[in-house]
Amino acid sequence: MRRTVLSATAAACVAVLASTVPAFAHGASASATPRPSAPAATPAPSATTAPSARPSAPAGDEPSAVPTREPSRAATPVPSVAPSEGRGQVGVVPSGAPDTGVTTGSTGSGSDGMLIGGGTAGALAVGGAAVFLVRRRRATGA
Amino acid sequence: MTHLSRRAFVTAALASLLVSCAGHGGGASATRPGGTHVSARSSADPANAPSTLGRSVPARLRIPEIGVDTPVMRLGLAQDGSVQVPPITAHDRAGWYQHSPTPGQTGPSVILGHVTVGAYGDGVFRHLDRLRRGDGITVRLENGGSAEFTVTSVRTVAKADFPTKAVYGDVDRPELRLITCGGPRTGDGYLDNVIVFAALSTTHH
Numbered sequence: 001m002r003r004t005v006l007s008a009t010a011a012a013c014v015a016v017l018a019s020t021v022p023a024f025a026h027g028a029s030a031s032a033t034p035r036p037s038a039p040a041a042t043p044a045p046s047a048t049t050a051p052s053a054r055p056s057a058p059a060g061d062e063p064s065a066v067p068t069r070e071p072s073r074a075a076t077p078v079p080s081v082a083p084s085e086g087r088g089q090v091g092v093v094p095s096g097a098p099d100t101g102v103t104t105g106s107t108g109s110g111s112d113g114m115l116i117g118g119g120t121a122g123a124l125a126v127g128g129a130a131v132f133l134v135r136r137r138r139a140t141g142a
Numbered sequence: 143m144t145h146l147s148r149r150a151f152v153t154a155a156l157a158s159l160l161v162s163c164a165g166h167g168g169g170a171s172a173t174r175p176g177g178t179h180v181s182a183r184s185s186a187d188p189a190n191a192p193s194t195l196g197r198s199v200p201a202r203l204r205i206p207e208i209g210v211d212t213p214v215m216r217l218g219l220a221q222d223g224s225v226q227v228p229p230i231t232a233h234d235r236a237g238w239y240q241h242s243p244t245p246g247q248t249g250p251s252v253i254l255g256h257v258t259v260g261a262y263g264d265g266v267f268r269h270l271d272r273l274r275r276g277d278g279i280t281v282r283l284e285n286g287g288s289a290e291f292t293v294t295s296v297r298t299v300a301k302a303d304f305p306t307k308a309v310y311g312d313v314d315r316p317e318l319r320l321i322t323c324g325g326p327r328t329g330d331g332y333l334d335n336v337i338v339f340a341a342l343s344t345t346h347h
Contacts, residue, residue, distance in 0.1 A: 089249030090310040091241040094225035097304035097335050100267070101323030102230055102260040104330040 192345050194316050195246025198283035200238045207277045208269040216240045232262045245281040246289035250317045257322045267322035271336045279340050287347050291318045291340035298324050298336050316342035
């Protein structure tokens, strides 16, 4: 009787521990995923603030059209033409379309596969542990 | 005893089920709401134009409709001439294109943000395409003032046909452009851009 209760408790504990398996699977997939781009973290706000871009002129007519030193992520595959240096309200019109989305590692089937695999492995581990405990208890005749 | 073993089995089975559910639920899913072309552009309403603001860099952006409340960094140009984008981080921020007017000045002020940030999941502009005409956007400025905008239209356009003139072209009132990516995914990016057009509605000095 007591052993049976202990067996059930042990099985529940194994289940809780096994729940870390999918969590690990997710974490591993996240860390193993190659970072989208190394220089992504480099364009700090201050780095892009060239002194020439902050003149006292009020209407955004920055005289300098020199691209900033810090490269951003690789831009869009759209054919890129040189930014136009107009005297309009936007001092320098960028070329191409902004690349404002990185999907790597966020929804890939590999990541989902890892999660599903982790969950299945956890379920199997718990089931196996329960069977083992019950059989052993029966064998000992408790 | 046999009855109790069954109970142990049931306990284990339930635990297994919980483990499976946890495995599926823990992922950083990013299912995308459908629909690309959202709404048409609206006409300007210059009759009740609010007063414009002086130049002051944006410090914070709030869009209550989609739960956005983010600091705003400055963005310049990349080496290839395209606009810089905010860095890929866990809690990414929006960025203001510093060669555009500041919010509240006459002209199109341009703010960009990511829709997703790779392994970090959703970006700050994850739900930008859910905005609808009439929704409010508040930009707080470094000088303590703020500018409130009202969405006039939301467009999803192919990157290959990016409407440069509509986004960066001159306008006769203070306007705001919020830009992120959207549409079908390709490789590690997206094929489209989601662009929110908004016009100044109220200013606070």
